[in-house]
Amino acid sequence: MSHRLFEGKAHASIYQKYRFTPPDEVKNYILQYLNKRKEEPHVLAVDLGCGTGQNSRLMAPYFQEVVGIDISECQLEEARAVPGFPNVTYRKGVAEVLPFPDGSVDLLTAASAAHWFDQSRFLVEASRVLKPRGCMALLGFCDSNTRLHYQNCGERLTHIYEEVKLALLPHTSNQVAVSEGKLEEIYSAIPFPDKERIESIRVSSPISVRNLVGFIETWSMFQASKKKDPQTAEDLLLKTQKRFLDEMGVTSPDTEIEHELEYFCVLASKPQ
Numbered sequence: 001m002s003h004r005l006f007e008g009k010a011h012a013s014i015y016q017k018y019r020f021t022p023p024d025e026v027k028n029y030i031l032q033y034l035n036k037r038k039e040e041p042h043v044l045a046v047d048l049g050c051g052t053g054q055n056s057r058l059m060a061p062y063f064q065e066v067v068g069i070d071i072s073e074c075q076l077e078e079a080r081a082v083p084g085f086p087n088v089t090y091r092k093g094v095a096e097v098l099p100f101p102d103g104s105v106d107l108l109t110a111a112s113a114a115h116w117f118d119q120s121r122f123l124v125e126a127s128r129v130l131k132p133r134g135c136m137a138l139l140g141f142c143d144s145n146t147r148l149h150y151q152n153c154g155e156r157l158t159h160i161y162e163e164v165k166l167a168l169l170p171h172t173s174n175q176v177a178v179s180e181g182k183l184e185e186i187y188s189a190i191p192f193p194d195k196e197r198i199e200s201i202r203v204s205s206p207i208s209v210r211n212l213v214g215f216i217e218t219w220s221m222f223q224a225s226k227k228k229d230p231q232t233a234e235d236l237l238l239k240t241q242k243r244f245l246d247e248m249g250v251t252s253p254d255t256e257i258e259h260e261l262e263y264f265c266v267l268a269s270k271p272q
């Protein structure tokens, strides 16, 4: 199954290194949405498909307890190795069968993960575990509209990035297309009347060329291509880094560029 792509130790370790923590702009949408519907204290947040825990840790200051759930033990091992978050724990499990009683969860999140779930089973389970007026937030980014900026060569860098995606396209999956579609179908299927889908939250942040190439390495379609032909995949990364640096006229992969990413967020609240 395609979600097995995330289970290897090596994949988990690059996830920890190169995946982005969701930006404050998205976090603020989620917390404002929740705060309008539910009074504090917020007791329990559950982060589904938590991977190495970036989003779980982001939620830690706002909840008494955060539980990250993932199907991959290797991802969870990396998440558990991050110190300093005593109210965050991680459990192996699936989004479709959650180890929580009915009506016990204030917020359910899934960051770049809901497209891997069995949609209808997940939605039944989400409805069961959420408290009345509890919320779900399914967030992610749409890589089709990514823009890179560096002096006057941003367009050419963006073009190189597009070419890498094109080269990996034969290894993509239906799930990635669901995410690129900003979870439209899951949104329509959410059975709660109170729901909204924010389609575009553009966020710009600096990233080194090294880390951008590392981010490409985390893509499921890159990992699928590497499984088939490790050497070609490795060559693609090296070649891409060189193309970026040549275009920029620099030699250090630590040189930073601006990375403009389009986030989306599906929000919904369970009726009283």
Ligand SMILES: C[S@@+](CC[C@H](N)C(=O)[O-])C[C@H]1O[C@@H](n2cnc3c(N)ncnc32)[C@H](O)[C@@H]1O
Binding pocket: 003, 006, 007, 019, 020, 048, 049, 050, 051, 052, 053, 054, 055, 069, 070, 071, 072, 075, 093, 094, 095, 096, 110, 111, 112, 113, 116, 117, 118
């Ligand atoms: C693209 S990664 C996102 C990880 C992390 N949330 C982030 O933002 O970087 C998707 C994660 O979902 C997990 N996953 C896939 N299907 C799952 C399921 N049915 N239940 C729980 N986790 C699942 C994978 O193991 C993987 O760690």
